[in-house]
Amino acid sequence: GIQVEQSPPDLILQEGANSTLRCNFSDSVNNLQWFHQNPWGQLINLFYIPSGTKQNGRLSATTVATERYSLLYISSSQTTDSGVYFCAVAIFGNEKLTFGTGTRLTIIP
Amino acid sequence: DAGITQSPRHKVTETGTPVTLRCHQTENHRYMYWYRQDPGHGLRLIHYSYGVKDTDKGEVSDGYSVSRSKTEDFLLTLESATSSQTSVYFCAISQGTESYEQYFGPGTRLTVT
Numbered sequence: 001g002i003q004v005e006q007s008p009p010d011l012i013l014q015e016g017a018n019s020t021l022r023c024n025f026s027d028s029v030n031n032l033q034w035f036h037q038n039p040w041g042q043l044i045n046l047f048y049i050p051s052g053t054k055q056n057g058r059l060s061a062t063t064v065a066t067e068r069y070s071l072l073y074i075s076s077s078q079t080t081d082s083g084v085y086f087c088a089v090a091i092f093g094n095e096k097l098t099f100g101t102g103t104r105l106t107i108i109p
Numbered sequence: 110d111a112g113i114t115q116s117p118r119h120k121v122t123e124t125g126t127p128v129t130l131r132c133h134q135t136e137n138h139r140y141m142y143w144y145r146q147d148p149g150h151g152l153r154l155i156h157y158s159y160g161v162k163d164t165d166k167g168e169v170s171d172g173y174s175v176s177r178s179k180t181e182d183f184l185l186t187l188e189s190a191t192s193s194q195t196s197v198y199f200c201a202i203s204q205g206t207e208s209y210e211q212y213f214g215p216g217t218r219l220t221v222t
Contacts, residue, residue: 001168010120031209041216055122085153090209096142096154096167097211104215 002027006100013077014108019104021072023037023087031090032063033097034072034092038083046072077107112136113214115200128187130131130217132200134180139205141183145168145196146216152199159205175180190221217222 003008003026013019014092025032033048047054047061049070054061063070074081084104112135122128132141142157144167154167156175164175172194174186187194200214 031211033210035213043199043213043216045210046211047207088152091113096157097144097150097152099153101149101151 002029002089002091002098004087004089004098004100006026006085006103007102008057008103010104012108013105015077015079017077017107018063018073018075019105020060021074021085021087021105023070023089023100025068025070025087025089027091028065029089029094031088031097033088035086036081037086037102043086044064050086056096064105075082077105079107079109081105082107088104110208113200113212115214115217117217118192118215119218121222122190122191123222124191126162127191129218130185130198130200130219131186131213132183134183136202136204136212137180138202139175139180140203140209142201142203143173143183143185144199144201144213146199147170147196155185155198159197190219192221193221195221 005024032050036044050065051065056074060073078097085104088099115134116131119169143155146152158164178185178199198217201211203211
């Protein structure tokens with residue numbers, strides 16, 4: 001099956017810093033999503049981005065489908081950004097999402 | 110926020126007992142999914158449904174069954190719970206036509222003692 005690798009596994013930053021999270025995948029995909037799992041366990045949709053670039057406030061994402069990677073950018077980090085960020089992909093749009101193992105982000109005040 | 114609820118939100122049960130988890134959606138989405146989340150494994154698909162009475166197995170389906178008799182409800186049943194099924198269970202939905210984006214419910218924490 002498709003492999004999804006996320007890096008770095010852990011990231012500790014001071015409030016106000018910027019960060020880049022990476023997701024590499026091993027096959028062509030029809031669905032790519034970024035999620036934030038907050039400390040209460042809730043999975044929050046950040047981006048649905050099988051290709052191209054999107055921005056939402058301090059967050060933006062870019063997927064280069066031909067090179068099989070996606071990047072999530074977080075600018076001016078806040079403590080509420082802490083949690084685990086997951087990338088998930090699907091080869092066929094409505095089939096299972098395969099999740100990466102996540103990047104744990106800790107923002108220190 | 111997508112209208113997805115899961116019940117119960119927490120459950121403790123004994124080995125060998127049957128357990129049913131419920132996922133309810135108000136979005137009229139065609140596709141519904143059950144995932145489990147375990148430390149070191151991320152989220153993995155158990156079963157999914159692509160319509161009423163239409164279901165298929167996922168990556169970790171052994172020991173689980175599902176049913177979908179109405180568009181809005183997707184049930185996950187553990188026929189005889191085992192300690193290895195202690196996990197957090199998430200339901201997800203997707204529209205399946207204009208968008209493949211999946212939205213997740215709040216999760217159910219199940220402990221099998």
